[in-house]
Amino acid sequence: MRTAGITLISVALTCAVIGNAYYQKKQFYPSVVYITKSNPSMAVIYVQGLILVFIMNTFLRKIFFGNLRAAELEHLVERAWYAVTETCLAFTVFRDDFSPKFIALFTLLLFLKSFHWLAEDRVDFMERSPVITWLFHVRVLSLLTLLFTINGTMIEYAYMSTLTKGASVQLVFGFEYAILLTVVLNITIKYVLHTVDLQSENPWDNKAVFLLYTELIIGLLKVILYVAFVTIMVRIYTLPLFAFRPMYYTMRNFKKAFHDVVMSRRAIRNMNTLYPDATPEELAAADNVCIICREEMFTASKKLPCNHIFHTACLRSWFQRQQTCPTCRLNILRPTPANNGPRAQNQAPAPGQQAPQAAQAQGVNQQVDQPFQMPAGFWMGLQAQQGAGAQIQGQNNAPNIGLPPFQSVPPGSLPLFVPPFPPMVHLPPVPAPPPNLTTLTDEELRAMEGNMRQAVEARIQTLQRVQLLLDAANAMMSQYQTAAATANIPGPNVGSAAEAAEKEKKEEKANHSEDAGPSMSEQGKFAGEPLPGSSGVSNESIVQTDTKTMNATTSNENHATPSTSRTRTEPTDEKEMLRRRRLQKFIAQTTTTTD
Amino acid sequence: MAGSALRRLMAEYKQLTLNPPEGIIAGPINEENFFEWEALITGPEGTCFEGGVFPAKLIFPPDYPLSPPKMQFTCEMFHPNIYADGRVCISILHAPGDDPMGYESSAERWSPVQSVEKILLSVVSMLAEPNDESGANVDAAKMWREDRLEFERIAQKLVKKTLGIPI
Numbered sequence: 017m018r019t020a021g022i023t024l025i026s027v028a029l030t031c032a033v034i035g036n037a038y039y040q041k042k043q044f045y046p047s048v049v050y051i052t053k054s055n056p057s058m059a060v061i062y063v064q065g066l067i068l069v070f071i072m073n074t075f076l077r078k079i080f081f082g083n084l085r086a087a088e089l090e091h092l093v094e095r096a097w098y099a100v101t102e103t104c105l106a107f108t109v110f111r112d113d114f115s116p117k118f119i120a121l122f123t124l125l126l127f128l129k130s131f132h133w134l135a136e137d138r139v140d141f142m143e144r145s146p147v148i149t150w151l152f153h154v155r156v157l158s159l160l161t162l163l164f165t166i167n168g169t170m171i172e173y174a175y176m177s178t179l180t181k182g183a184s185v186q187l188v189f190g191f192e193y194a195i196l197l198t199v200v201l202n203i204t205i206k207y208v209l210h211t212v213d214l215q216s217e218n219p220w221d222n223k224a225v226f227l228l229y230t231e232l233i234i235g236l237l238k239v240i241l242y243v244a245f246v247t248i249m250v251r252i253y254t255l256p257l258f259a260f261r262p263m264y265y266t267m268r269n270f271k272k273a274f275h276d277v278v279m280s281r282r283a284i285r286n287m288n289t290l291y292p293d294a295t296p297e298e299l300a301a302a303d304n305v306c307i308i309c310r311e312e313m314f315t316a317s318k319k320l321p322c323n324h325i326f327h328t329a330c331l332r333s334w335f336q337r338q339q340t341c342p343t344c345r346l347n348i349l350r351p352t353p354a355n356n357g358p359r360a361q362n363q364a365p366a367p368g369q370q371a372p373q374a375a376q377a378q379g380v381n382q383q384v385d386q387p388f389q390m391p392a393g394f395w396m397g398l399q400a401q402q403g404a405g406a407q408i409q410g411q412n413n414a415p416n417i418g419l420p421p422f423q424s425v426p427p428g429s430l431p432l433f434v435p436p437f438p439p440m441v442h443l444p445p446v447p448a449p450p451p452n453l454t455t456l457t458d459e460e461l462r463a464m465e466g467n468m469r470q471a472v473e474a475r476i477q478t479l480q481r482v483q484l485l486l487d488a489a490n491a492m493m494s495q496y497q498t499a500a501a502t503a504n505i506p507g508p509n510v511g512s513a514a515e516a517a518e519k520e521k522k523e524e525k526a527n528h529s530e531d532a533g534p535s536m537s538e539q540g541k542f543a544g545e546p547l548p549g550s551s552g553v554s555n556e557s558i559v560q561t562d563t564k565t566m567n568a569t570t571s572n573e574n575h576a577t578p579s580t581s582r583t584r585t586e587p588t589d590e591k592e593m594l595r596r597r598r599l600q601k602f603i604a605q606t607t608t609t610t611d
Numbered sequence: 612m613a614g615s616a617l618r619r620l621m622a623e624y625k626q627l628t629l630n631p632p633e634g635i636i637a638g639p640i641n642e643e644n645f646f647e648w649e650a651l652i653t654g655p656e657g658t659c660f661e662g663g664v665f666p667a668k669l670i671f672p673p674d675y676p677l678s679p680p681k682m683q684f685t686c687e688m689f690h691p692n693i694y695a696d697g698r699v700c701i702s703i704l705h706a707p708g709d710d711p712m713g714y715e716s717s718a719e720r721w722s723p724v725q726s727v728e729k730i731l732l733s734v735v736s737m738l739a740e741p742n743d744e745s746g747a748n749v750d751a752a753k754m755w756r757e758d759r760l761e762f763e764r765i766a767q768k769l770v771k772k773t774l775g776i777p778i
């Protein structure tokens with residue numbers, strides 16, 4: 017309404033000015049001369065010109081974009097403000113070139129810029145709407161062609177002008193249009209990628225990667241352009257302050273694009289090397305919906321160490337942002353020591369993952385570290401005689417990170433409660449496992465959820481117990497292993513060799529009790545501690561241990577804290593099942609941490 | 612084929628339409644743009660928001676579900692976890708590492724496991740049990756702690772307002 021009013025007033029004024037001139041001079045040429053000589057008349061004509069340009073712009077926008085969405089309009093206004101401010105700043109540098117012609121050129125530039133922004137928004141919108149009409153394609157294609165042509169022409173004009181007349185404000189124009197050309201290029205590439213994706217029947221996994229690289233290359237082009245422009249401007253005129261804000265954003269975008277590409281490459285490399293493809297059997301198993309895209313998985317899926325399966329492409333784009341399992345938040349980028357030989361491969365996740373835990377647990381739960389100190393003494397003696405040393409050392413040291421070396425711990429500094437770990441008992445007892453988790457009532461489980469202090473405490477308590485069990489089991493397994501090693505029984509078959517190992521171990525213990533002197537007597541003190549619900553935790557699960565479940569269970573431990581509270585809003589049955597399964601894993605895990 | 616974000620949003624919309632959770636309606640404002648939704652949330656029973664129907668809008672990022680959507684009530688709200696302009700501040704709407712309040716564990720943060728439905732259910736439980744450690748609306752948090760009656764009075768007023776009942 018207001019626009020129409022202004023337009024009408026302007027048209028009326030223009031008519032008055034022209035009518036007045038013609039009335040006074042009666043002829044065409046004198047009238048023109050009269051108008052150009054009179055400042056008020058010229059002002060009216062300029063305003064009229066501006067309004068005509070504006071109407072033209074609105075008209076073109078209607079043709080190419082139809083009605084703007086609210087978000088697009090918001091975007092447009094915001095960017096227009098910056099553009100106007102910067103243009104005004106640019107004028108201050110080129111005061112000498114100031115003339116109506118340049119105002120016209122700058123206005124044209126401004127309107128062209130707005131078309132670029134809108135085109136960009138529109139093409140991005142292709143990813144958001146299920147309805148892409150033919151009209152859309154026709155509009156975008158013709159607009160892009162038009163913009164390409166205009167930009168090219170303007171660059172050529174600016175170039176020729178600079179060559180023939182020397183440096184002038186045309187330098188700024190040439191540069192601005194060069195930047196706009198990169199923008200059109202970017203939009204065109206995006207448009208082509210989106211269109212190809214829309215036409216194909218299957219999801220196009222590599223599109224994201226192509227988009228990343230486009231972003232990177234265009235970003236690089238822009239940075240080069242800006243640097244060149246600023247250099248030239250500084251040499252000929254002064255520091256182009258008006259270019260600083262866009263330059264800053266361009267560089268930031270480039271940095272981000274670079275970072276994204278690096279992350280993407282790393283994600284792809286990890287995908288290809290670290291995680292196995294999910295087998296058809298695994299995919300066929302009950303719930304084969306990818307949690308990221310909510311679509312079924314038939315092929316091209318990866319399994320993480322935590323046994324969660326996702327589409328390769330979905331996982332890749334997630335890993336660009338975070339290196340965690342989307343479902344259980346297990347951090348999948350923990351450094352894995354690769355130099356411990358093939359057997360270490362199986363154990364690699366264990367030490368790496370336990371280290372931070374042990375360190376963290378120290379504050380909360382001193383006794384957790386204790387089981388390691390005693391067996392550590394035990395190993396000190398053993399290592400002197402045996403070749404198995406290196407590997408065991410790896411196992412024992414990792415969990416003790418942050419602790420003083422074993423020998424330097426004064427016996428008096430042991431905390432009040434030390435989990436019983438008498439080495440001479442037939443089956444070394446372990447500390448109390450968590451209450452039988454499979455038979456927990458819903459009530460009890462619910463008590464462990466939520467954010468209330470009690471719930472958190474309950475969770476921590478259970479986890480501490482689990483940790484305790486884990487560490488104890490770890491030490492036990494180390495003992496078994498060394499015993500097995502001395503008896504020349506192949507390591508990985510601990511399960512089948514368990515009985516033999518047990519016998520061996522008794523002998524070993526007898527031999528080494530002198531070596532481990534002080535700590536043994538320490539243990540003696542605590543050997544009598546009650547062992548509630550202890551030892552039954554199963555030889556079975558040791559026997560069943562294989563590499564796969566081991567990896568799974570060890571990593572499960574890691575995300576236990578987050579996941580207990582996460583599932584609040586899932587359907588109850590499913591949630592119940594999941595929780596049960598997870599808790600079962602806890603128990604299994606207490607005996608299978610290491611092999 | 613449409614982008615994965617769009618496909619997932621369409622799947623979620625379908626799911627929400629087929630099995631709507633109680634007291635929640637949500638869907639795209641305009642089916643040409645699946646990245647802007649509106650939702651109607653019924654105040655949970657037995658709370659001071661009971662009976663109210665609160666409109667909100669959800670804006671999804673282009674890389675949804677890798678990044679969380681933003682949620683904003685479009686009616687007047689007075690709640691410790693809702694900013695004065697209606698933006699909702701709950702942990703599920705923040706990606707890990709982005710922690711405006713500095714107290715949330717990463718456990719309940721955004722991840723692709725979450726969904727519109729879970730967000731809306733979390734908002735319902737947030738209405739029922741405000742987290743007064745959050746500083747989204749300090750006045751509301753303080754009133755919730757110290758003057759529950761006054762808080763409930765204001766909430767009731769808002770409920771009436773959303774229903775168009777003159778106060």
Ligand SMILES: [Zn+2]
Nearest residue numbers: 306309327330
């Ligand atoms: Zn997927």
Ligand SMILES: [Zn+2]
Nearest residue numbers: 322324341344
């Ligand atoms: Zn996982």
